[in-house]
Amino acid sequence: MLLSSLASIFCLVGCTSKPVKPKAANAAKPAIHELSPAANLGRLIFFDPTLSGSGRIACSSCHDPEHAYGPPNSLAVQLGGWNLDHQGTRAVPSLRYTLLHVPLWHQERAASRMERFEELAKSDNPPTGGLGWDGRFNTPAAQAAFPLLNPDEMANVDAEHVAAAIRKAPYAAEFRRVFGKHVLDDPQKTLDAVGTAVERFQFEDPSFYPFNSRFDRWLDGRVKLTEAEQRGLALFNDPARGNCASCHLGQRGADGSHPIFTDFQFEALGVPRNPELKANRKAGYYDMGLCGPIRSDQKSEQGFCGMFRTPTLRNVATRGAFFHNGRFHTLREALEFYVQRDTNPEKWYGKKAGGRVEKFDDIPAALRGNVDVVDEPLTRHPGQDPAWSTKEIDDVLAFLNTLTDADAKGPSTSGSKHALTGN
Ligand code: HEC
Numbered sequence: 017m018l019l020s021s022l023a024s025i026f027c028l029v030g031c032t033s034k035p036v037k038p039k040a041a042n043a044a045k046p047a048i049h050e051l052s053p054a055a056n057l058g059r060l061i062f063f064d065p066t067l068s069g070s071g072r073i074a075c076s077s078c079h080d081p082e083h084a085y086g087p088p089n090s091l092a093v094q095l096g097g098w099n100l101d102h103q104g105t106r107a108v109p110s111l112r113y114t115l116l117h118v119p120l121w122h123q124e125r126a127a128s129r130m131e132r133f134e135e136l137a138k139s140d141n142p143p144t145g146g147l148g149w150d151g152r153f154n155t156p157a158a159q160a161a162f163p164l165l166n167p168d169e170m171a172n173v174d175a176e177h178v179a180a181a182i183r184k185a186p187y188a189a190e191f192r193r194v195f196g197k198h199v200l201d202d203p204q205k206t207l208d209a210v211g212t213a214v215e216r217f218q219f220e221d222p223s224f225y226p227f228n229s230r231f232d233r234w235l236d237g238r239v240k241l242t243e244a245e246q247r248g249l250a251l252f253n254d255p256a257r258g259n260c261a262s263c264h265l266g267q268r269g270a271d272g273s274h275p276i277f278t279d280f281q282f283e284a285l286g287v288p289r290n291p292e293l294k295a296n297r298k299a300g301y302y303d304m305g306l307c308g309p310i311r312s313d314q315k316s317e318q319g320f321c322g323m324f325r326t327p328t329l330r331n332v333a334t335r336g337a338f339f340h341n342g343r344f345h346t347l348r349e350a351l352e353f354y355v356q357r358d359t360n361p362e363k364w365y366g367k368k369a370g371g372r373v374e375k376f377d378d379i380p381a382a383l384r385g386n387v388d389v390v391d392e393p394l395t396r397h398p399g400q401d402p403a404w405s406t407k408e409i410d411d412v413l414a415f416l417n418t419l420t421d422a423d424a425k426g427p428s429t430s431g432s433k434h435a436l437t438g439n
């Protein structure tokens with residue numbers, strides 16, 4: 017932190033990487049809808065780059081409304097910090113659809129130790145819910161302080177830094193009106209109020225919940241799916257083949273609500289290590305999700321190591337980085353990984369000195385037993401056929417493209433050497 021602040025003092029123009037410019041607050045077009053005063057403040061905060069150490073990134077730089085509140089480029093992870101040269105360690109999730117629905121983090125506990133052990137071994141009772149890839153925040157309000165203070169993101173030195181920036185913001189008077197006359201004199205109260213404000217914005221603004229994809233219109237009987245899309249949907253649902261819908265739930269809710277394609281449960285899929293992440297240059301460093309190191313309250317739960325929360329697949333075809341570590345840059349590759357992880361492990365993992373493929377190489381060897389090998393299509397072996405052929409992957413891609421909202425754009429090429437599209 018200290019080093020990076022010093023660096024910023026001595027850093028002249030040109031020694032920074034290109035920032036992702038935050039969009040103006042009206043980019044989310046919220047004006048059509050009445051927001052509460054707190055939500056309106058949250059909208060201003062969400063798009064305000066003066067709330068970052070660099071003065072150049074806002075929440076919207078990583079969660080861009082034009083990209084379904086996901087990342088605007090194909091980088092595996094985004095850059096932040098005082099000079100926008102700090103690389104994060106996780107891909108930016110889309111903030112569309114999930115926030116109103118994500119349950120509080122929980123795990124059903126069995127009565128005895130033995131039962132509990134058996135439960136984990138069966139892995140049919142995985143933990144659920146919470147925000148972040150590791151579920152460590154229970155509400156968007158509690159989550160907001162993290163990016164504001166994280167040295168790899170908005171990099172404010174402390175809460176007082178945030179309060180000082182808000183005192184100077186054009187909405188300072190309104191902030192005091194909504195959250196109390198003296199709120200900005202108390203840094204912790206300021207941070208809590210910022211959390212409440214952005215939470216209200218993320219809950220209330222309809223731009224987070226448009227439900228206007230082709231899939232939604234199809235559910236409402238307004239369009240027909242093409243034959244390829246229908247075949248893809250069937251493969252996505254088929255428990256014996258893709259089995260995707262067992263975790264990425266695609267059925268209407270009991271109340272008729274449209275699905276958001278996640279059950280919010282945790283699974284270890286054994287996504288390969290990503291050499292693009294600087295953190296991974298350190299031997300012995302592993303992002304193990306639920307059991308740490310970012311999340312700290314479940315470190316003793318070895319059975320949780322390697323588990324990440326199932327993401328929504330809405331707008332997935334507009335992404336340029338897939339899985340928690342952004343290891344893949346096209347949707348096709350992500351699907352190939354699912355169906356060929358076990359039939360062709362040499363395609364995905366490096367080799368050890370002896371020439372043997374090191375499967376599940378992003379989890380310490382002793383914990384690789386946590387990886388899911390019981391749910392289709394993750395049950396096969398070398399020599400068997402993958403669950404889907406190339407042609408079938410084309411069909412599933414066609415179906416997943418129906419989950420793209422009417423306004424959601426794919427990643428731009430700037431800042432990325434990777435290909436653009438999901439297929
Ligand atoms: C530098 C990029 C960056 C910035 C800036 C940023 N975020 Fe994020 N955001 C992320 C990443 C990466 C994650 C996943 C973090 C994790 O799992 O540890 C995330 C996760 C989230 C989540 C949890 C989503 C979920 O489905 O669990 C919310 C909510 C969120 N961010 C809101 C915000 C808000 C509000 C701001 C501004 C105060 C903000 N973010 C600023 C990168 C960013």
Ligand code: HEC
Nearest residue numbers: 258259260263283287324325326327338339340350354391
């Ligand atoms: C057992 C539960 C489970 C099943 C079955 C499953 N997924 Fe997933 N999916 C997950 C989890 C958990 C992640 C995040 C894993 C990680 O990042 O380490 C994920 C991530 C993804 C991603 C990356 C999305 C993003 O935003 O980065 C895609 C794409 C995806 N799944 C598609 C599918 C498809 C297609 C199928 C069917 C072949 C499928 N999933 C089956 C649990 C599951």
